[in-house]
Amino acid sequence: MLEYKAQRYARVFVKVGRFEPTSQVCSVCGVRDGPKPLHVRTWTCTHCGTVHDRDHNAAKNVQQAAGLAVTACRAQVRPELVPRSGTAPGEDGQNLPASAGRASHVI
Secondary structure (H helix, E strand, O other): OHHHHHHHOOOOOOOOOOOOOOOOEOOOOOOEOOOOOOOOOEEEOOOOOOEEEHHHHHHHHHHHHHHHHHHHHOOOOOOOOEEEOOOOOOOOOOOOOOOOOOOEEEO
């Protein structure tokens, strides 16, 4: 659902693979430290010595992946207001193409 809604509102959608090792990669130096059991909540990078909270480190890696994708396509993180059709497909019982209907602004 997120992918088609992002497309509808001209937003950037970045998908990070389910099995991407975001909690295993140091968000500071990029070295992959390897798998850890789920009970290990903090770990220290063997390369740069940074101490990581497992979830915060994974979130930073996901954020960085999203930033790289945005940079690669030169899109803004928060694009300006974009026109969209007056109603969403199915709201009024009709499936209108995105170019049909009145233009309105969406944040």
